[in-house]
Amino acid sequence: xxxxxxxxxxxxxxxxxxxxxxxxxxxxxxxxxxxxxxxxxxxxxxxxxxxxxxxxxxxxxxxxxxxxxxxxxxxxxxxxxxxxxxxxxxxxxxxxxxxxxxxxxxxxxxxxxxxxxxxxxxxxxxxxxxxxxxxxxxxxxxxxxxxxxxxxxxxxxxxxxxxxxxxxxxxxxxxxxxxxxxxxxxxxxxxxxxxxxxxxxxxxxxxxxxxxxxxxxxxxxxxxxxxxxxxxxxxxxxxxxxxxxxxxxxxxxxxxxxxxxxxxxxxxxxxxxxxxxxxxxxxxxxxxxxxxxxxxxxxxxxxxxxxxxxxxxxxxxxxxxxxxxxxxxxxxxxxxxxxxxxxxxxxxxxxxxxxxxxxxxxxxxxxxxxxxxxxxxxxxxxxxxxx
Numbered sequence: 172x173x174x175x176x177x178x179x180x181x182x183x184x185x186x187x188x189x190x191x192x193x194x195x196x197x198x199x200x201x202x203x204x205x206x207x208x209x210x211x212x213x214x215x216x217x218x219x220x221x222x223x224x225x226x227x228x229x230x231x232x233x234x235x236x237x238x239x240x241x242x243x244x245x246x247x248x249x250x251x252x253x254x255x256x257x258x259x260x261x262x263x264x265x266x267x268x269x270x271x272x273x274x275x276x277x278x279x280x281x282x283x284x285x286x287x288x289x290x291x292x293x294x295x296x297x298x299x300x301x302x303x304x305x306x307x308x309x310x311x312x313x314x315x316x317x318x319x320x321x322x323x324x325x326x327x328x329x330x331x332x333x334x335x336x337x338x339x340x341x342x343x344x345x346x347x348x349x350x351x352x353x354x355x356x357x358x359x360x361x362x363x364x365x366x367x368x369x370x371x372x373x374x375x376x377x378x379x380x381x382x383x384x385x386x387x388x389x390x391x392x393x394x395x396x397x398x399x400x401x402x403x404x405x406x407x408x409x410x411x412x413x414x415x416x417x418x419x420x421x422x423x424x425x426x427x428x429x430x431x432x433x434x435x436x437x438x439x440x441x442x443x444x445x446x447x448x449x450x451x452x453x454x455x456x457x458x459x460x461x462x463x464x465x466x467x468x469x470x471x472x473x474x475x476x477x478x479x480x481x482x483x484x485x486x487x488x489x490x491x492x493x494x495x496x497x498x499x500x501x502x503x504x505x506x507x508x509x510x511x512x513x514x515x516x517x518x519x520x521x522x523x524x525x526x527x528x529x530x531x532x533x534x535x536x537x538x539x540x541x542x543x544x545x546x547x548x549x550x551x552x553x554x555x556x557x558x
Contacts, residue, residue, distance in 0.1 A: 173249070176239040186238040187212070188314030189247070192276050193234075195389065198421035206230055207423035207453030225254025228454065232260065243269045249279055269307050304338075304345040312338040313348045320355065321458060323492055325364045331355045346384035350393035353377040357397040360535055362494050363524045370535070374402040381411060388419035392428040400537040405436040423453035430465045437540040439469035460490025467499035471506075472543050479503040494524055502550040510553070517554035529558050 175186040190211075198205035206228045214224060221233045236249035250262035265275045304310050316334035319327040335352035338345055353376035359365040360373075377397035384390040392415040399408035412429045419425055426449035433442035446462040446469070453459070467482035483499030490496065497520040504513035521527065529552055538544040552558070 173235070173247070174237040176237045177241065182240055184315050184318055185240055185311070187215075188317060189238055189272070189276060191317065193279050195419065195422070196276065197234075199388070199419045204230070205421045205452075207449075207456060210423075210453040210455045213455045221252050222254055222257055230254060240269075245269055245272060245275060247275055247279060272307065272310075304342045304347075306342040306345070309338040309341040309345050309348065312341070313345070313351070316348075316351060320351065323458075323490060325362070328355055328359055328362070328364050332359075344383065346380050346387060346390045349376050350380045350384065350387075350390035353380065353397045354393040357401045360401070363526045363531070370401045373397050377402070381407075385414075386418060388415040388422060388425060391415035391418070392422070392425045395432050396428050399432045399435040400535075403435075403537060403539070405432075405539050408432045409436055421452060423449045423456065424458075425449075426452065427458075427462045427465070430462065430469075434465055434469050434472065435537045435539060437472070437538070437543075439472040442466075442469045458490070460486045460488075460493050460496060463489055464493055464496040464499060467503070468495065471499060471502055471547070472540065474506075476503045476506040480507065492523060494520070494527070497523065498547075498551065501554045501556075502547060505550040505553050513550075513554040517551070517556050520556065527556065529556055532556075 173186050173190050175183050177186075194205060194207070194211065198207075210228060221235070224233050225231065231254055233252045233254050234249060235252065236247065238248075239246045245267060247265045248263075249265075251260040252258070253260055263279075265278050267275050304313075312334045316331045316338070319330040319334070321327075331351065332355055335348045335355070338348035339352065342348075353373045356365065356369040356373035356376070360369055374397065377394040380390050380394040381398070384394075391411050395408045395412035395415060398404050398411060402408075409432060412425070412432045416422065416425050416429060426445045430442040430445035430449065433439070433445060443466055446465045449462045450456070450459060456462075463482055463486035467479045467486055470476070470479035470482060479499055480503035483496055483503055486493065486496035487500060497516065501513055501516045501520065504510070504516055529548055532548050532551065536544040536548070538547070
């Protein structure tokens with residue numbers, strides 16, 4: 172993470188958001204292996220030896236720097252360090268107006284690419300560029316929404332919904348905000364934090380994104396999950412997530428999304444491969460519980476219940492408030508005939524999500540494999556989840 176030098180703690184979201192965009196730009200260069208945002212951010216606020224960071228994350232270079240925002244002016248300072256030798260490869264400062272922020276991000280990306288691998292073609296650098304909106308106030312709201320999205324809490328999800336709605340009221344064509352808004356509504360249903368019309372609205376928003384954001388991998392990966400989970404259009408979802416990964420093959424979140432789309436589409440072995448790839452790209456990710464849960468769910472589909480239980484328990488340890496992981500553990504325990512433990516696990520699920528019912532699960536069952544969907548609901552009922 173870059174250090175926020177603005178003297179205002181409220182600007183942390185802005186510095187973090189810019190760094191995330193720079194990471195996305197770098198990861199779209201095919202010949203780079205780029206550690207994902209969430210693993211990188213585990214070092215935020217810590218004084219660490221960059222050579223240690225390189226060893227822990229398995230990377231050759233580390234990009235560090237600072238961001239200072241004063242009124243309408245922004246200054247980005249960066250330096251690229253060889254994590255093996257500790258030597259500085261490159262250092263530069265970029266300064267401009269807020270209206271030039273996307274150009275400044277591009278300059279940072281280009282400079283890093285050129286310093287690490289001068290033979291990279293300019294066409295690849297151009298692919299890393301994206302100007303998501305002409306309205307900086309809308310972009311600012313999107314950046315504010317991201318940390319709330321990562322929180323995986325009811326309150327955080329409500330904040331994301333509000334902030335993306337505000338961003339879209341400023342720029343209705345801002346596809347990143349629309350895609351995140353669709354995704355938050357879709358996940359809210361799974362988490363029992365939803366509003367009555369969320370499934371329909373999420374599907375509509377996701378289809379609008381598909382029509383308008385053909386070259387934005389982040390928007391596409393959000394939309395793909397919604398199309399699989401909420402719309403149950405598995406062929407379209409698979410095509411969308413594959414395009415997202417072609418555009419950004421090093422996206423850990425893209426591979427996690429691809430894992431879930433494949434799991435929902437009845438392809439558990441392919442799903443497991445993508446979840447593992449996501450964790451390799453982001454090995455200490457605060458959202459790792461989502462990928463671990465997906466591996467557990469995929470092993471349930473393969474009827475490998477001991478493995479499903481082990482992964483489900485790991486997922487709950489990583490992210491206790493993710494509903495899917497509770498359900499993985501419950502079904503695995505039922506299938507292993509450990510019914511007392513299954514009932515205790517179901518009680519924990521209901522304490523965390525008191526409005527969850529079998530009726531709701533039948534309504535939202537996202538599985539193309541209908542037989543598995545029936546076994547899933549049946550196991551939850553055996554454990555005591557109410558009708």
